[in-house]
Amino acid sequence: MKHEARFKPTDWALILGASSGFGGATAVELARRGMNIIGVHLDRQATMANVERIIKDIQHTGSKAVFYNINAADAIKRGETLDDIKERFEKHPAEHVKVLFHSLAFGTLKPFITKKPEDSVTQAQMEMTIDVMANSIVYWTQGLVFRNLMRKGGRIFGMTSSGGHSVLPNYGAVSAAKASLESHIRQLAMELGPYEITVNTLLAGVTDTPALRKIPGSQAMLDIARAKNPAGRLTTPEDVAKLVALLSEDSAAFVSGNVICVDGGEDIVSYVGQKV
């Protein structure tokens, strides 16, 4: 029988981007292992059925689900959400946020240089991408720590990709956001070490999610990733979810400040000739 650690009923995970992809899978996996879930997402009517399915899957495990449909980069909404969480926890002082998982996909996919200047990335788009996909992890972490919602034993995760240290067409602003996120994670790991909170970036391989499908040329990315990947398959949201659960166990208390690949070795392979 496989051994799996169970989390305490007072443990909550705050998942930014909980309605899809890695965030959705991680919400369900942590819930399956006993953690309660606070989900933050940005969805319109067309994708609300998916949100409702994830909430049902969480509740089906016996864990609690509290979801907020807000822009995670909006300072006022962020403050209101964190205050609301604090108020909920006040009735049960042992409750706390054990895991913060940042998995927001909300960036511009415009090139820097185009034939027509109006087709290229603007200053506002660049700043928005880096704010949502990188800087917001710092503000959410501050909000949790300053309200004493995350304590000793806490875990913080951000999501990066190969594109954070290499180039891809249309990925310039997101690449900059990934590089910034990795830097923020290192800084947070240092500053939160004395609090015994660990902070890591997870580097996922190419994964078939709605965010990936928005990248121009995504079908070629999927095909090449399959050809490159030593495991011969794409990364799945569940691969990442299982790693988050593993690193949230007490035995991972000294793992901090890293970029940890969860991609079957895809990032280290640059040759696909054997498959052609």
Ligand SMILES: NC(=O)c1ccc[n+]([C@@H]2O[C@H](COP(=O)([O-])OP(=O)(O)OC[C@H]3O[C@@H](n4cnc5c(N)ncnc54)[C@H](O)[C@@H]3O)[C@@H](O)[C@H]2O)c1
């Ligand atoms: N898919 C891949 O191949 C891949 C690989 C490596 C890293 N990543 C990274 O993983 C993260 C998640 O990507 P995904 O593929 O799971 O995407 P996804 O599209 O499946 O999910 C994105 C989630 O973010 C939420 N969201 C987006 N903008 C928001 C905002 N402003 N406020 C609140 N919620 C918001 C959406 O509602 C959704 O829940 C991203 O940072 C992405 O860059 C993706």
